[in-house]
Amino acid sequence: MWPYLVRRLIAAIFVLIGVSLVVFLVLHLTPGDPAQVLLGPRATPDDLARLRQELGLDRPVLVQFVRWASHVLRGDFGRSIMLHRAVLPELARRFSATLILTAGGVLLAFPVGTLVGIVAAARRGTLIDRLTTTAAMLGVSMPAFWVGLLLIITFSVHLGWLPGTGMYSATGNGGITDLVVHLVLPAATLALLPLSIIARLTRASMLDVIGEDYIRTARAKGLSDRTVIGKHAFRNILVAMATVFGLQAGFLLAGAVYVETVFSWPGIGFMMVNAILTRDFPLVQGGVLLVAATYVLINLGTDLLYAYVDPRIRYG
């Protein structure tokens, strides 16, 4: 177990270096740099050259990369060029907003999706099954950015029940109630796609398992439906569920970019789009590193989860 973990973590470090280097090269080897964005189209070549020198953009790309990486190792992510602020606190603020949003989405998507899938499988062919299967099909086909707008139109504009933008009210005290009220619509939007996928997948794996001999045996010895489905069958779909969990991480982040744009949620996805468009190199680099690290850790966590839910899986 431990040697496996160490090997995976070392591999993760190389992946992160690779990801950072690729982003660095993509940013630096394509036309347009922060100096141009800052000074605008009327800048003189002299001004541009001076600013580039000030920002260290005139040195060879690899030198810049090594300099950036060595600073990062010492915990210094540099300063955002556009925001005139240190990158690290900005990342922390934005990342925590995205974490709150995704946590809301996950808490909604996983329990509800799993439950819907199990019920649909256990009541296969009934009206409940048909309704939930149809709803899940609609759910996977709806673009998140459209669903978000529809929710805002319905619940904010017409009914006026819930706020449609931001994380806190301007006049509120920034309390937890205020946050939760603002979280409902974005989290529901973010949850829709994973919820539908999970429901479909749970139903499919449940149907596979229900056909197995040991389920028939369990039924034959007189166990209740609840025990057979809830205990015997459920444990055996957990490996499939763990796989979805890992896969959904990428979808959740992509969804977060759209949801944050639609709801003006001050998260990291929204920030990254703007940072990339304004070529704010330090902010982009820091954000990519943070997001990729999260992603790699989630994938590693998924693999460890396999071994936990299925004792037959062992890592040496």
Add this chain to the structure above:
Amino acid sequence: MVSSGGQAVAQVIGEARPPRETGTRPPTSWQRFLANRWAIAGAVVVLVVVVAAVLAPFLPLRDPNGTQPARRLSPLFAPGYVLGADHLGRDLLSRAIWGARVSLLVGVLSTALAVSVGTTVGLAAGYYGGRADLVIMRAIDILMAFPYILLAIALVAALGPGLVNAMIAVAVVNISFYARGVRSAVLLLREQEFIVGARAAGATEGRILRRHVLPNILAPILVFVAMNIGWMITETAGLSFIGLGAQPPSADWGTMLADGRQFITVASHVAAIPGLALFILVLGLNLAGDGLRDAFDPRLR
């Protein structure tokens, strides 16, 4: 007697051969597809959208970019404007139909790009193995360590915003999925007897790849394409929605949604309609794709 080639197909696409009964013939994949009502409904929806998109220039529609300030933000069912008009007085019905052209073109082109590159890479990695495989798979690991949305955004930032570049970005993101899938299918095939037999008979490597390997992985690839194309269309529209794809004033569903978003308090239909169009097309594609998968590749269900 089934040939070994047929057996390999059955293995790769996981087609469980039903037990032979005398007198009845098991339904073919196409028969199974045609018996699936939902799949047919999806295929019909897609067909209608395709026909409307192709015929758009010949339909009695207003110029999708023609502005009519007097008609700005016309509501649904306004005289002459069935679906109303946007903030510049452009006919939403006309724009929705012209937008289908963009989305369908995007779906077809980006899928074609992802499939051709991904298949080639996967074939090379899986069939030749060794160092080529190692290098390719590590590169794909790095590609997959990026959350795909960041990769797409970074690519668009590098290439510059625009519909073609957004399409390329979405395609590149998908290359890794195709490459992985094809590679693992080829790894299974490589050791099959009919491949070994072909080699023993003196077939060149190129011929083996073209005549024996490729045809055997075509079915799973096509099934994956059918299930993937709706996603590609949604993602490209999403990039347009956040301002990285198609640029105004083009009649593209993602751009239309972004435009309409500013007016949701006064005219919510302007944002709702392009999204509805996107939803209908993607739903049709997904229904048909699910049907194809169930008919041709029961193992993936």
